[in-house]
Amino acid sequence: MSQVPEVVRAWVDACAEMLSPERVHWMDGSEAERTALEATAVREGVLIPLNPVTHPRCFLHRSRPDDTARTEHLTFVCSHLKEDAGPTNHWWAPDDAKARLTALFRDSMRGRTLYVVPFVLGPEDSPFRKVGVQLTDSVYVALNLRIMTRVGEVAWRAFPADGHFTRCLHGLGDQDPSRRFICHFPEEDTAWSIGSGYGGNALLPKKSVALRLASVRARDEGWLAEHMLLLAVQPPGGAVRYVAAAFPSQCGKTNLAMVTPPPALAQKGWRAWIVGDDIAWLRPGGDGRLWAINPENGFFGVAPGTSSATNPVAMATIDRDTIYTNVALAPDGTPWWEGHDRPAPEGLLDWQGRPWDGSSPAAHPNARFTVPLTNCPTLAAAARDPQGVPIDAILFGARRATTMPLVHEARDWAQGVFFGGTLASETTAAATGKVGVLRRDPMAMLPFLGYHLGDYLQHWLDVGAALSKPPRIFGVNWFRKDASGAFTWPGFGDNLRVLGWVLDRCDRRVGGVPSRFGLLPRREDLDLEGLDAPRLDAALTLIPAEAEAEAKDRTAFILELAERCPSTMRAEAERLLTDAQAPAPTAAHA
Numbered sequence: 001m002s003q004v005p006e007v008v009r010a011w012v013d014a015c016a017e018m019l020s021p022e023r024v025h026w027m028d029g030s031e032a033e034r035t036a037l038e039a040t041a042v043r044e045g046v047l048i049p050l051n052p053v054t055h056p057r058c059f060l061h062r063s064r065p066d067d068t069a070r071t072e073h074l075t076f077v078c079s080h081l082k083e084d085a086g087p088t089n090h091w092w093a094p095d096d097a098k099a100r101l102t103a104l105f106r107d108s109m110r111g112r113t114l115y116v117v118p119f120v121l122g123p124e125d126s127p128f129r130k131v132g133v134q135l136t137d138s139v140y141v142a143l144n145l146r147i148m149t150r151v152g153e154v155a156w157r158a159f160p161a162d163g164h165f166t167r168c169l170h171g172l173g174d175q176d177p178s179r180r181f182i183c184h185f186p187e188e189d190t191a192w193s194i195g196s197g198y199g200g201n202a203l204l205p206k207k208s209v210a211l212r213l214a215s216v217r218a219r220d221e222g223w224l225a226e227h228m229l230l231l232a233v234q235p236p237g238g239a240v241r242y243v244a245a246a247f248p249s250q251c252g253k254t255n256l257a258m259v260t261p262p263p264a265l266a267q268k269g270w271r272a273w274i275v276g277d278d279i280a281w282l283r284p285g286g287d288g289r290l291w292a293i294n295p296e297n298g299f300f301g302v303a304p305g306t307s308s309a310t311n312p313v314a315m316a317t318i319d320r321d322t323i324y325t326n327v328a329l330a331p332d333g334t335p336w337w338e339g340h341d342r343p344a345p346e347g348l349l350d351w352q353g354r355p356w357d358g359s360s361p362a363a364h365p366n367a368r369f370t371v372p373l374t375n376c377p378t379l380a381a382a383a384r385d386p387q388g389v390p391i392d393a394i395l396f397g398a399r400r401a402t403t404m405p406l407v408h409e410a411r412d413w414a415q416g417v418f419f420g421g422t423l424a425s426e427t428t429a430a431a432t433g434k435v436g437v438l439r440r441d442p443m444a445m446l447p448f449l450g451y452h453l454g455d456y457l458q459h460w461l462d463v464g465a466a467l468s469k470p471p472r473i474f475g476v477n478w479f480r481k482d483a484s485g486a487f488t489w490p491g492f493g494d495n496l497r498v499l500g501w502v503l504d505r506c507d508r509r510v511g512g513v514p515s516r517f518g519l520l521p522r523r524e525d526l527d528l529e530g531l532d533a534p535r536l537d538a539a540l541t542l543i544p545a546e547a548e549a550e551a552k553d554r555t556a557f558i559l560e561l562a563e564r565c566p567s568t569m570r571a572e573a574e575r576l577l578t579d580a581q582a583p584a585p586t587a588a589h590a
């Protein structure tokens, strides 16, 4: 590879000296290379080929049973000053972290192959693209990276004139969880990860680069790196509009990004396309609007619960060219998971390869599929646009069984930043730890922010101030239950009905009911044609005692930022606490 920049070669040489691999493989991103690496992975037992007729070029990978999700307690922001990491991150002094990890990395690749994976985040011709290089001794990681990012020669073509690239060092180590560390050095635009081969722990361009490190660069350069899907929606007879939505992991970002209009809406002409399902880079454009690109090139989606009923677009995306991780395996070589279209086949092997007896989930709850964006039948043409797409609305969503309504609209950018900055959600299997616990997850970025939360919220306010036509900001909750414990909203395709209200509000075509949490829809302003929604009123209602508790909790959370709490956020907190406006739960739906 003659065109490899000298700075990259020198860095790789220095790392190889420390890692002592038997051989170094520079990835070129070609199809021939893909075939060769897949064969290597199959030979080494890292990948199991699936049924080539029903699932051409699909593979199954089984991770170690103690390595099945991101490990937030082992993830560090290693800024020089502890206070720059802020209250939501684990901090480790950079020199100490490097010393500890260097000892673990030293000679850790003896007898192994070091893969050098050059990657581009964003369309290669986008002025907003970023280039990085990940080193890894995992062929599974290398193959996943070539799906998730644009890999190989393209990175040298897109290499910036100033020679800057993000340095990512990843090693499997001995995969012992007590020697597992995921460290970020934002001042050096560098990530080091050892001891895990799974997901965001190991595919560093995803959460480590495109969110944690990028959030710091975004702060310095005046843009935003966010945990958001990007979606194109076209109402009947209208223009295509773009929506960005932040949800914590495993709260339905992929499903919303791949939304299919329900029959009644499809008949009227509603259409939707995906731009991205997990990460958005947003910046103010010359026209005063907020423009977004998807830095990724693939999906790393949750398999369990995915079916033709919940996400037909995903089902049409993951039947070829897909690496499955920790799903169950049927005797005919097809993948299976809880919630699959088919009932569980006889003779199923669970995610650890053991005969399944039905006593525990066959697929791991955080089982995933990795698949190229271009496989998706509803990929928007604009996903390739180097300038990105202009955003009309931002949604902050979460998994909340109580309290938060189906949808509410912030009064303005500042209140929207407050709502997003105090978002809370019930925890999921995407991270190790307890599932179903309510935690504040600001902008759905709690595990992914590379610097101080207070500075981040101020940065959001600053970006808003640079926009003459800012997107409207909304909160959504597809997971509200009623007093009997039943879901109040069907979700999935019907969420497009909520987007209809959102776009109507962006155009000021409808009003709403004022409440303590901004504007709520009137039932009659939602397009409910063809929908039986007997519990909808409960989804649109604020219960005063719950709303009061929520206001107090959000306020307490934001004020904990103390002297790094932006004054605008403090003012919003006070306003929410003292807001005399009644929630008007019944008037809303009269």
Ligand code: SAT
Residues within 6 Å of the ligand: 069, 070, 198, 199, 200, 201, 206, 207, 249, 250, 300, 430, 431
């Ligand atoms: O494991 S990942 O961090 O890539 C997936 C997620 O948690 O969203």
Ligand code: MN
Residues within 6 Å of the ligand: 227, 248, 249, 250, 278
């Ligand atoms: Mn995510």
